[in-house]
Amino acid sequence: MIGMCKPWASVAATLVRLPVVLGAVVLGSLVFGCGSRIDGKKLEGLIRDGMAAKGVTMATVACPDGLTVKKDQTFTCTGKDEAGTDATFDCALKNDTDVEWKLRGKFENMQTVAQGLAEKLGTAGQPAQGVKCPTKNLLVKKGITFSCEVPVAGEQRKMVFTCTDDDGTWETKLAD
Numbered sequence: 327m328i329g330m331c332k333p334w335a336s337v338a339a340t341l342v343r344l345p346v347v348l349g350a351v352v353l354g355s356l357v358f359g360c361g362s363r364i365d366g367k368k369l370e371g372l373i374r375d376g377m378a379a380k381g382v383t384m385a386t387v388a389c390p391d392g393l394t395v396k397k398d399q400t401f402t403c404t405g406k407d408e409a410g411t412d413a414t415f416d417c418a419l420k421n422d423t424d425v426e427w428k429l430r431g432k433f434e435n436m437q438t439v440a441q442g443l444a445e446k447l448g449t450a451g452q453p454a455q456g457v458k459c460p461t462k463n464l465l466v467k468k469g470i471t472f473s474c475e476v477p478v479a480g481e482q483r484k485m486v487f488t489c490t491d492d493d494g495t496w497e498t499k500l501a502d
Contacts (some may be wrong), residue, residue: 328431332471335375335433335452341433345482350479353449359502362392362395362422363388363392363393363395364389364391364392364393364395364401364419364425364489365405366388366389366391366392366393367389367393367404368388368392368393369389369403369417369425369427370387370388370403372425372427372499373389373403373405373415374387374405375389375447376427377407377413377429380460380463381433381436381437381462381463382407382433382437382463382464382465383407383408383462384405384406384407384408384413384438385405385410385474386403386405386406387401387404387405387415388403388405389401389415389417392400392405395419395422396419397419397420397421397422398418398419398420399418399419400416400417400418400419402413402414402415402416403415403417403427407464407465408462409464409465409470410463411465411467411470412431412467413429413431413465414429414430414431415427415428415430416428416430417452421480427441428464429464431465431467431492432465432466432492432494433463433464433465434463434464434465434466434491434494435463435474436459436461436462436463436464437461439459439474439487440459441458443459443474443476444447444457444499447477455477456475456476456477456482457474457475457476457477458474458475459475460471460472460474463484466489466490466492466493466494467489467492467495468489468490468491469488469489470488470489471486471487471488472486472487473485473486473491474487475502478491483500483501484500484501485498485499485500486499486500486501
């Protein structure tokens with residue numbers, strides 16, 4: 327089943343759409359060095375801090391350094407989260423001192439996943455407590471996986487989620 331259903335709608339193998347969060351546009355000031363050039367290191371820090379505020383730990387962020395400031399100029403920064411998932415950030419100069427950056431793609435709010443699973447299991451006659459998902463949010467990319475521990479028929483079982491596209495469609499299955 328492919329669609330906009332919640333991952334906790336069924337514990338059978340299925341394709342689901344989790345409530346992913348789009349990367350937000352963030353404005354950073356004073357990211358430019360001397361002589362009207364971009365201070366790439368300062369921008370990297372702003373991106374790293376902005377993603378951390380969204381619950382995503384970036385292991386690396388790389389931005390061009392020394393680009394000449396031109397209003398409405400666009401460029402990209404790249405990085406990897408701590409799980410090794412690649413990330414691209416679209417950046418745009420808004421004026422002589424401000425740049426906006428936006429994650430190209432989405433991230434998964436793991437607290438929302440855990441709460442949704444707990445709610446569904448609670449309404450399906452299963453104990454809602456006992457749902458354990460990763461605590462760190464994940465960047466959404468085709469091929470990434472994560473698992474949650476869920477109570478099924480009185481036992482803790484592992485539910486494995488595999489991302490089937492870059493839009494947050496997940497295949498789920500109970501591990502044997």
